[in-house]
Amino acid sequence: MVNLIWIFMIIIGLLFSFYNGTTSEVNQAMFEASGNAVELIIGFIAIFTFWLGMMEVAKKAGLLRVITSICSPFLSRLFPDLPKKDPSFGFIMSNVTANFFGLGNAATPFGIKAMKEMQKLNPAPDKASRSMVTFLCLNTAAITFFPATIVSLRLTEGAADPLDIVIPAFLATLVSCSTAIIYDRISWQIVSRRRK
Amino acid sequence: MAAIQLASGFFLPTLILIILITALCTRTDAFGAFVEGGKEGLQLSIALLPYLLGMLVAISVLRASGILDLMTGFFSPVLEKLMIPSELLPLFLTRPISGSASLGIVAELTNSLGPDHMASKIAAVVQGSTDTTLYILTVYFGAVGIRKMGRALTVGLLADFTGMIAAVMISAWYFGFFS
Numbered sequence: 001m002v003n004l005i006w007i008f009m010i011i012i013g014l015l016f017s018f019y020n021g022t023t024s025e026v027n028q029a030m031f032e033a034s035g036n037a038v039e040l041i042i043g044f045i046a047i048f049t050f051w052l053g054m055m056e057v058a059k060k061a062g063l064l065r066v067i068t069s070i071c072s073p074f075l076s077r078l079f080p081d082l083p084k085k086d087p088s089f090g091f092i093m094s095n096v097t098a099n100f101f102g103l104g105n106a107a108t109p110f111g112i113k114a115m116k117e118m119q120k121l122n123p124a125p126d127k128a129s130r131s132m133v134t135f136l137c138l139n140t141a142a143i144t145f146f147p148a149t150i151v152s153l154r155l156t157e158g159a160a161d162p163l164d165i166v167i168p169a170f171l172a173t174l175v176s177c178s179t180a181i182i183y184d185r186i187s188w189q190i191v192s193r194r195r196k
Numbered sequence: 197m198a199a200i201q202l203a204s205g206f207f208l209p210t211l212i213l214i215i216l217i218t219a220l221c222t223r224t225d226a227f228g229a230f231v232e233g234g235k236e237g238l239q240l241s242i243a244l245l246p247y248l249l250g251m252l253v254a255i256s257v258l259r260a261s262g263i264l265d266l267m268t269g270f271f272s273p274v275l276e277k278l279m280i281p282s283e284l285l286p287l288f289l290t291r292p293i294s295g296s297a298s299l300g301i302v303a304e305l306t307n308s309l310g311p312d313h314m315a316s317k318i319a320a321v322v323q324g325s326t327d328t329t330l331y332i333l334t335v336y337f338g339a340v341g342i343r344k345m346g347r348a349l350t351v352g353l354l355a356d357f358t359g360m361i362a363a364v365m366i367s368a369w370y371f372g373f374f375s
Contacts, residue, residue: 002333002343002345002349003343005349006250006251006254009254009255009257009258010253010254010257010258012258012261012263013254013257013258013259013260013261013263014257014261016261016262016263016266017257017260017261017262020261020262020263020266022260022261022262025260025261025262026256026257026260026261028260029256029257029259029260030253030256030257030260032256033249033252033253033255033256033257034249034252034253036252036296037245037248037249037252037253038245038249040248040252041241041242041244041245041248044241044244045237045238045241045242047237047241048237048238048240048241049234049235049237049238049241050234050237051237052233052234052236052237052240053229053230053231053232053233053234053237054211054212054215054230054233055233056229056230056232056233056234056236057215057216057219057224057226057229057230057233058215058218058219059229059233060219060224060225060226060229061215061218061219061221061222061224061226061229062218062222062224063214063215063218094211097207098207098208101207103207103208104327106208108335109237109240111336112240112335112336112339112340115336115337115339115340116339116340118340119340119341119342125341125342126341126342126343126344127342127343127344127346128337128342128344128345128346128347128348132336132337132342132348133346133347133348133351135336136332136333136336136348136351136352137351137352137355139327139332139336140326140327140328140329140332140333140352140355140356141326141327141355141356141359142327144324144325147323147324147325149299149324150299150302150320150323150324151324153299153302153303153306153320154306154311154320157303157306157307157311158311159306159311159312160311160312162311164317164371165317165320165321165324165367166324167370168321168325168363168366168367168370168371169320169321169324169325169363170325171362171366171370172321172322172325172326172359172362172363172366172367173325173326173359175358175359175362175366176325176326176355176356176358176359176362176363179355179358179359179362180351180352180355180358180359183351183354183355183358184347184351187347187350187351188347191346191347
């Protein structure tokens, strides 16, 4: 699926650029994007090294186990395929909390650790498991109480009230997160029924 | 509102404080653990480069070719009928595939229309309430080496679509109601 999307994005873009006369823009954009990716990864190195280091301390100190057992009753409903008190719960909780405060950069390393824990229980290691799809829904439609980047943008642009978008954005994330989870449940039902 | 900003700023420092105090109380080798986890983070982020680079290049080709502008022209009459400002269309098309590009669109809108224009407000709500699905899928699945995403992409994009509709409707209601 992603393979095809990737191929088609590039083919369609290139063919259209021949028609549109934008080949030089496309040439430039490709190399700029490669450079951007490297810059992004350099940022990742800093954040991942720091936060995965901290999380390892939390794990060794037993703190992650405490967080896991606190949120286990709630999360095991959302992730019925994961065993109770699975170590991924601690990371999932940290990821969701960081997203809630609009700290997307810190949320990513927690999310990746959660994925790694879930991958240990994955029966087919090259395919996304049910829990992983649910977890991705929690992330692409993350409940965000404070979208920090956009608030600071509106602040610099001199909005009358830069914070006026916080409440509607929060309500919108509530709607999108719950629909994402409903879609996830429905599509899982369809797929598992088809398999039978 | 100031309290939220404060809580947001306090979250990570408090987390670090709790982690380190717990480590002290349980006599954990905190620095050793930090270095160990940090090494994993270092390897992980470097391993992500090919995934991210491949995806960013594909997105940039699509954007630079100008095909998104063509689609904007194609879809804007539909939006006009739904009374949604058509300036928002590039944002709807870009939001699920590129976070930085869509942030750029919001910044440009806010700058040209003024931050208190209805379209800028809706744009801010859309940007603030949804996340870049393609980026999340690339990074998270790339990190654990999953090739077959199964339902994840469909569900993610469907959730984006609903989320953006919800964002537009909620902000129309909210700002209409309070102004």
